[in-house]
Amino acid sequence: MARERKFTKEDLYQETKELLLEVGYEGFNFSILADNLKVSRGAIYKYFKNKDHLITNYMVYEMEKFIEHLTYIGTLDDFDSQFESLLQSILADKDNQRIREMAIKLPEINSKYTEENRKRISSLHLEMYHSLQEFVTKGKKQKKFPAHLPDSLILGFIFNTIDLPNHEQLPTEEWIGHIRFMLSHGIVIDN
Amino acid sequence: MARERKFTKEDLYQETKELLLEVGYEGFNFSILADNLKVSRGAIYKYFKNKDHLITNYMVYEMEKFIEHLTYIGTLDDFDSQFESLLQSILADKDNQRIREMAIKLPEINSKYTEENRKRISSLHLEMYHSLQEFVTKGKKQKKFPAHLPDSLILGFIFNTIDLPNHEQLPTEEWIGHIRFMLSHGIVIDN
DNA sequence: AACAAAAGTGACACAAGTGTTACTTTGCTA
DNA sequence: TAGCAAAGTAACACTTGTGTCACTTTTGTT
Numbered sequence: 001m002a003r004e005r006k007f008t009k010e011d012l013y014q015e016t017k018e019l020l021l022e023v024g025y026e027g028f029n030f031s032i033l034a035d036n037l038k039v040s041r042g043a044i045y046k047y048f049k050n051k052d053h054l055i056t057n058y059m060v061y062e063m064e065k066f067i068e069h070l071t072y073i074g075t076l077d078d079f080d081s082q083f084e085s086l087l088q089s090i091l092a093d094k095d096n097q098r099i100r101e102m103a104i105k106l107p108e109i110n111s112k113y114t115e116e117n118r119k120r121i122s123s124l125h126l127e128m129y130h131s132l133q134e135f136v137t138k139g140k141k142q143k144k145f146p147a148h149l150p151d152s153l154i155l156g157f158i159f160n161t162i163d164l165p166n167h168e169q170l171p172t173e174e175w176i177g178h179i180r181f182m183l184s185h186g187i188v189i190d191n
Numbered sequence: 192m193a194r195e196r197k198f199t200k201e202d203l204y205q206e207t208k209e210l211l212l213e214v215g216y217e218g219f220n221f222s223i224l225a226d227n228l229k230v231s232r233g234a235i236y237k238y239f240k241n242k243d244h245l246i247t248n249y250m251v252y253e254m255e256k257f258i259e260h261l262t263y264i265g266t267l268d269d270f271d272s273q274f275e276s277l278l279q280s281i282l283a284d285k286d287n288q289r290i291r292e293m294a295i296k297l298p299e300i301n302s303k304y305t306e307e308n309r310k311r312i313s314s315l316h317l318e319m320y321h322s323l324q325e326f327v328t329k330g331k332k333q334k335k336f337p338a339h340l341p342d343s344l345i346l347g348f349i350f351n352t353i354d355l356p357n358h359e360q361l362p363t364e365e366w367i368g369h370i371r372f373m374l375s376h377g378i379v380i381d382n
Numbered sequence: 383a384a385c386a387a388a389a390g391t392g393a394c395a396c397a398a399g400t401g402t403t404a405c406t407t408t409g410c411t412a
Numbered sequence: 413t414a415g416c417a418a419a420g421t422a423a424c425a426c427t428t429g430t431g432t433c434a435c436t437t438t439t440g441t442t
Binding site for chain 1: 386387388389390391392
Binding site for chain 1: 215216217298334340341345347355361378380381
């Protein structure tokens, strides 16, 4: 019925992700995106109304994937495998974590095309948070996490620490060992 | 000899800082800057060749202030007061910390006007790092930090943890207590 | 072969940011 | 008070990004 597409939605999302990480939200535009996809700018407008529409759509997609994974983690029954699985998945894809962070602090856009996506992102963010909070609550109940620390702080601490850049290019195993150590014991030695 | 200036270099830097934090490097431009200073765009060109020239100049200024402070911390003789002082100063001005992070991963600019500043920023960054590394070394010698962790990781961990956002708006004292706890002991309870 | 329908293109008009310059304003000073 | 020098302005030409639309291309269907 129609001619073959030169790029799939996944191509579009993949390129969007790379550009967002490279040049940031403000630096992103349809010209470089079209160039990278080797397609004319106009073609992209066939699928998305504008840059905000595309980006918010992509972010919804990205967050839904993560929530799916969190749901899977939720089905693991013991806390230790949950923690392990969470560590692994965030370490395995720090880029996605950075995208999710961008999604949370998206600049204000007042457009009829993005309103729906923005609402969805807010709601997905809440869903993500609740899922993670459940995990923390479980950890506190099993006396794995200190009960006196606020949940949000424990979560922030975990995500932040996992996201530390490996500037010295240590071998992955060693790196993960260090991250695990700091998460578990901090860095100050008691006397 | 000349007419009175409508804005000082400090006004310019202050506004630049706020805008950088608000809209990021890519979103920053001379139009909004001029508007915020209630001055015409052309006036700013009297002092800086372009946005990169201004931003890199401002960053040099910001980093020099911080290094001055690090030097002061270096003069404190016992490790605990050094640590305390470092915590306090970063907690007191997270915004400056974010600016310094931006300075480190500045996008490539190939302009004759910014080259000098970029070199200076690199060199200041190195200076900052060495100063902090000395502090870590001292901590390791005094058995305050685990010797098996790389210096860069210890520093990254400290800066990252201090920079956790206080989303729940906890009172400062309580907040600092929690940060200190996590830095010291991590969050996993040993059995 | 003729066509329908979706995909893609390129040009246009417009908006926003950049850098320069001729000009005006202000305040000191000779 | 004449005049100079620095500060500031506003308009111009240019570049880059935005959104649209008439048009062409490709491919399956009748």
